[in-house]
Amino acid sequence: MLKIHSVPEKEFLSSIYQVTINHKNAPCFFARVSAMPFNAPWPGHQRDLSQTEEGAFVSFEADEELSFTVKTQDIIKKAIIRPLSSNIAVTIIDDNTLSFRLPKAGNYVLEVNGQHNALHIFFNPPRDFKKEALEDKSRGRTVYYYGAGVHNIGHLKLPSHSTVTIDGGAVVYGSISSFGKKDIKINGYGILDGSKEKRATNTMCVPTMKLWLSTDIQKVDYPHNYFVNNENSFEDFLKKHNCLNGLLRFYFCENVICEGIILRDCSNFSLVPAACNDVTIDRIKTIGMWRYNSDGIDIFNSQNIFVKNCFLRNFDDAMVIKGIAGWDFKNNENILVENCVIWCDWGAALEIGAETNADEFCNITYRDCDLIHDNFGAMMRIHHHNRAKIHNITYENIRAEFCTDQMSPDFQTKDHQIYSNKPDEYQPYILDLFLNPDHLYGRDDLRGNIYDITFKNIDLFYEDGLKALPQIHLNGLSKNVNVDNITLEGFRINGKAVTDINELQPIIEDFVTNIKFK
DSSP: OEEEOOOOTTSOBOOSEEEEETTEEEOOEEEEEESSOEEOSOOSSOOOGGGEEEEEEEEEEESSOEEEEEEESSOOSOEEEESGGGOOOOEEEETTEEEEEEOSSEEEEEEESSSTTOEEEEEEOOOOHHHHHHHHHHTTOEEEEEOSEEEEEEEEEOOSSEEEEEOTTEEEEEEEEEESOEEEEEEOSSEEEOTTOOOOTTOBSSOOSEEEETTEEEEOOOOTTTTTTOHHHHHHHHHHTTBOOOSEEEESOEEEEEESOEEEOOSSOOEEEESOEEEEEESOEEEOOOSTTOOSEEEESOEEEEEESOEEEESSOSEEEEEOTTSTTSOEEEEEEESOEEEESSSEEEEEEEEEOSSEEEEEEEEEEEEEEESSSEEEEEEEOSSOEEEEEEEEEEEEEEOTTOOOOEEOOSTTOOOOOOTTSOOOEEEEEEEOTTOOSOSSSOOOOEEEEEEEEEEEEEOTTOOSOOOEEEEOOSSSSOEEEEEEEEEEETTEEOOSGGGGOOEEOSSEEEEEEO
């Protein structure tokens, strides 16, 4: 069976592509995406639209192999389906038409003549979410069901034992959160859109014990565990500091399932579990994230978290584990991220940090993920500023892609500055383990270290003609604030085993010890 999700009448259609799936028309949803890695600390206003471009995505359900025909506006010189590990062949039929087949559900990207104006393809396994919602309601759960069409919900606060279903073809404008609740489900194949929430100088991205205004750090005199079991105080804090809602926020929640939905155009961090336990995030997609600090999934000081089958394209860090001041009475522990496809337009694809406030980050695994673009920073990064002991971290069966049309990052220091690309001069780091001397984001002067980190079975795909070569970078700060016991095992470049660490162009700075290359 094939079910193609429709674009509601009031929604913009993307005009870049005309798509048919098994000879049926598949309308393309519109998404605004970043066109360039051009970033700045919050300047008091949002990015200029000249720094963005149109993207497109199609969303559908099927349980069979599918045949695609795609017509483009431009003359096709080359075309590719990512991730490369999917091994999807593209046939160019004429100047403006191509075809390909997709064998199974997954998240794919079609790039025509390079990475700009890409087509994002969300191929979902069939689900009858409406039936599931009715069954949940019959069992006494609180159910919010949004069918095909446009819905404006403002900000929805969820009780325990609740279900929110955003079905295929639905576009819901607003945000959803819950504080201290249990047994929550968010599901469906529709869109939750955050574009109506505006960020300003007097708003705060996320609730934290530090306020960041311009470049100044101001301490807030609250107790260490001020938020715990105190929803009224928490709400007062949100109002006092004009905290943004993002799209999905869970605070002190347990047994949360988020699955299927598309998160589009958030004003800041898209999906945040903070001080949560037992959270599953499955087949979530982020797209249209072009604004400053529009991260993907940001895990704050939480435990027993499972992220799988997701597609994340974000202007800032994509898949992130953070230790946030004020939430740091809890560690980040027992976290698994697997089978995700990630495109990071700025920052890092798989990130730990940069905020690292906690006693420990440990037992964290990134596994079986495809990192298809990263336009600044690193494919895999531990960016350490604060007191945590970061250890027992594994990156395993990771596939990272490096392309010849890589853009070089640039920092915007003033309004109306023009982005300056330096082609052929830049590639993101393969991996970066970095103890930052600036020591930002914390509530104390303590510093932790990085140790017992394993990178195993890492496949690097270098496009023919790559001039700047990707590197690995490791940097400690002192004898006690160091990087130690790092295992690099089973690296391959275009399928060929790396037998000498120097093939990875290593930059190994001071206070880095016990690197094991296998």
